[in-house]
Amino acid sequence: MDYYLNSVGSTATFLLSDKKGWRLAKVNGKVRDLEPLTRKANPDPRGYPRYEVITVGAVTEVIEHRRAEPIFYITDDPDVLSELVSRAH
DSSP, X not given: OEEEEOTTSSEEEEEEEOTTOOXXXXXXXXXXXXXXXXXXXXXXXXXXXXXXXXXXXXXXXXXXXXXXXXXXXXXXOHHHHHXXXXXXX
16 A cells, blocks of 8 residues: 655545555545644654544544655554544644
8 A cells, every 4th residue: 555645735645556566446535734743752853753644534544654764554552543633733
């Protein structure tokens, strides 16, 4: 799965492909904030991990970037979800 944000950061596009590279699905979601989020207690001076709160349909997920690399994670950490999903935008 890949994803990218549009140039103004308000929409995320997710692309799901199989092992051969064939596209299985493409969906757009709404990005909650214009800038990536960090946790209030963030020990890394480079600002990682960074998070994006994205809603596709009725499902909201928190995307986690642990470092500057092309890998992302969907986090289910209750502390992260509690802090970031409930944070006012």
